[in-house]
Amino acid sequence: MDRRLIGALAIVAVVLLAGCAGVAGSSDAPGETEPERTVEVTASGEATAEPDRATVTVAVEARGDSPQAVREELASDDESLRAALADWGLDDDQIRTTRYDVREERPYPEEERNESSQYVGVHQYELEIHDVDAVGEVIDVSIGAGADRVQRVQFGLSDERESELRTTAFENAVENADANARTLANSTGLEIVDVYTISTTNHHVSPYRAEPTVAEDAGNGGGGVPTTIESGDVTVDVEVHVVFEAESGS
Structure with a gap:
């Protein structure tokens, strides 16, 4: 796997997180022509962390x-x-x-x-x-x-922690996109050479919900058993759509 290509994908994903239009490498750029061959994939990525x-x-x-x-x-x-x-x-x-x-x-x-x-x-x-x-x-x-x-x-999650987790999820998503694209390309005699466009298609945070069990006299000085709540991990899921430029394999 080409680490430089994955690094470029990760950088683009971070740019998308910063609030850009959501698409990188548009064919409307001056002097840029559409590639003759492309491989398109949609991939997901996730990251989990303890709640804060x-x-x-x-x-x-x-x-x-x-x-x-x-x-x-x-x-x-x-x-x-x-x-x-x-x-x-x-x-x-x-x-x-x-x-x-x-x-x-x-x-x-x-x-x-x-x-x-x-x-x-x-x-x-x-x-x-x-x-x-x-x-x-x-x-x-x-x-x-x-x-x-x-x-x-x-x-x-706090806003800061959610942003960190979302970045990790996007990095995982673009790595998965790269791996899937290379699998498709190899099976059809193509070779991935560059990223043509990339966009985000979905972003979802799954909080952890708990059902409390409260003792009747808890907290009122009556000697009740204190309420205990078990927490669980929070998950951030993202999805990206990537169009790769490809060429015939040697």
Whole structure:
């Protein structure tokens, strides 16, 4: 395998990551003519790493005889939850509201004579945690401060780490493209001589999602067993389409 060619492919992939048009070696360049023979391949590459960021989705719920009563309860729960998370160490920008809903819950028709309407409310938060080993502790703090539900735990990557992993995935993809092109060329009496164009066709990050198991009295001073969350690797998948210039083999 020609290391210089793979190196050139890797450099082009890094250029693509920097936000260029997505195609290198366009035939529209002045003075450049299309090669007589080409080999086109689409190849994928991936890279995995341990997560360095986590998001936890929690929610507080309220029920009352009026919308005002529900809003007041949600506001009180919001104050308690934010104060507890701030005391633990989360900044305001790490606590984001992702849903706020107050609605009327009407009784069934057969119950209308004896039951009045109830109102229910939900305030849902997304907590961003930079220490992935502390996810269980943050869940316990949230439950102890009044959160009624833990809806999702997701492990991912910081922007910097994701960029690094994406670069590695692209390097793997272009190496696979080079190997596949040479296999095709050799089987048809051709020889790969250069890269004509290269473009990205797909990029996907697969975070790791976990289902938390929370002890009823965890985090509230009642001696409950702390919540433990197991994390897993995060995968970045990419795909490239490469057109190689080829010539007849000797």
